[in-house]
Amino acid sequence: MKVTRVQNLSKDTFLKDFLVANKPVIVTDAMKDFDRDKFTPDFLRSEFGDELVQVYDDLFNLQTVDTLATYLNKNFDRKPEDGRALEYMRWYTKLKDTDFFWSDAVFEKLKPYWNHPYFVPNDKLVVPYCQAGETKNITDHRYPYKGLFVSGKGSRTRLHRDPFRSNAMLCQFYGEKKMYLYHPNKVNEVMNGKEFVDLMNVDHKKFPKFKDIEADYEDVLLPGEIVLFPSGWFHDVTCVSDSISITWNFLHEEELDNLYEFIDQYPNDDQLEILRFFLKDKIGPDAPASEIKAFYESNMNNNFEFIDL
Numbered sequence: 001m002k003v004t005r006v007q008n009l010s011k012d013t014f015l016k017d018f019l020v021a022n023k024p025v026i027v028t029d030a031m032k033d034f035d036r037d038k039f040t041p042d043f044l045r046s047e048f049g050d051e052l053v054q055v056y057d058d059l060f061n062l063q064t065v066d067t068l069a070t071y072l073n074k075n076f077d078r079k080p081e082d083g084r085a086l087e088y089m090r091w092y093t094k095l096k097d098t099d100f101f102w103s104d105a106v107f108e109k110l111k112p113y114w115n116h117p118y119f120v121p122n123d124k125l126v127v128p129y130c131q132a133g134e135t136k137n138i139t140d141h142r143y144p145y146k147g148l149f150v151s152g153k154g155s156r157t158r159l160h161r162d163p164f165r166s167n168a169m170l171c172q173f174y175g176e177k178k179m180y181l182y183h184p185n186k187v188n189e190v191m192n193g194k195e196f197v198d199l200m201n202v203d204h205k206k207f208p209k210f211k212d213i214e215a216d217y218e219d220v221l222l223p224g225e226i227v228l229f230p231s232g233w234f235h236d237v238t239c240v241s242d243s244i245s246i247t248w249n250f251l252h253e254e255e256l257d258n259l260y261e262f263i264d265q266y267p268n269d270d271q272l273e274i275l276r277f278f279l280k281d282k283i284g285p286d287a288p289a290s291e292i293k294a295f296y297e298s299n300m301n302n303n304f305e306f307i308d309l
Contacts, residue, residue, distance in 0.1 A: 039173035075152030175243035184232035
């Protein structure tokens with residue numbers, strides 16, 4: 001089944017029909033005012049070619065740090081017979097208190113060329129945390145896993161779900177991406193402990209139930225489109241062509257129970273470090289999971305009304 005495609009989507013409808021309903025969606029008109037000419041291989045190479053970037057495998061394992069120009073030269077316009085392992089450039093803004101090759105300065109320079117999508121809430125957020133009356137636009141503020149993805153044809157992000165039940169947005173500036181999405185209720189079919197099934201090389205001994213299911217959605221994300229991967233959804237994404245996109249994660253206060261459920265189930269999960277970073281002026285750097293939850297219970301539970309579904 002194809003992902004629902006919409007345009008002229010209000011924030012309230014997006015919140016009610018997709019975030020709260022936990023349903024993927026592709027919005028086709030939200031990038032029409034973006035300057036997509038500034039998100040091409042040639043422009044990025046000319047402006048940022050000497051910058052050091054993060055290069056990963058297909059499961060978020062850092063492989064190397066190299067210049068953007070080197071990555072593009074090696075991985076874009078590849079010959080079909082080139083048998084090298086495919087690399088994926090995920091260039092994140094700062095998301096933990098570590099000196100690293102973050103992309104914050106680059107995003108600051110790219111800021112005039114895109115904006116916060118009109119349909120995505122920028123207030124009443126759990127992650128990044130918004131106080132009452134505060135707004136946080138993606139172009140002006142840090143968000144978890146905010147990053148520039150540059151990936152050659154055939155590069156892939158294997159099946160996974162995003163940390164601490166967050167939603168992921170992906171803006172496709174250049175090229176196309178093939179997507180497979182599986183509902184959160186298929187966890188027993190697509191996971192074995194902490195391991196995810198490899199859709200392209202299924203180990204049926206480890207994942208015996210996988211043969212009994214199909215992807216809930218299979219689609220191709222086109223240039224100028226934005227997709228929502230909702231909380232808990234498993235997704236596998238392969239670049240049909242050389243590709244450039246921007247991504248970030250967030251949680252709205254209407255989804256606060258998703259975060260509580262995650263914290264209760266995985267109090268020692270290493271990705272909670274990211275939450276601590278985004279709450280570092282509110283809680284201590286070594287705060288246990290219970291303190292993270294207590295912060296939200298104290299500061300958010302009594303400050304909003306749920307949508308009447």
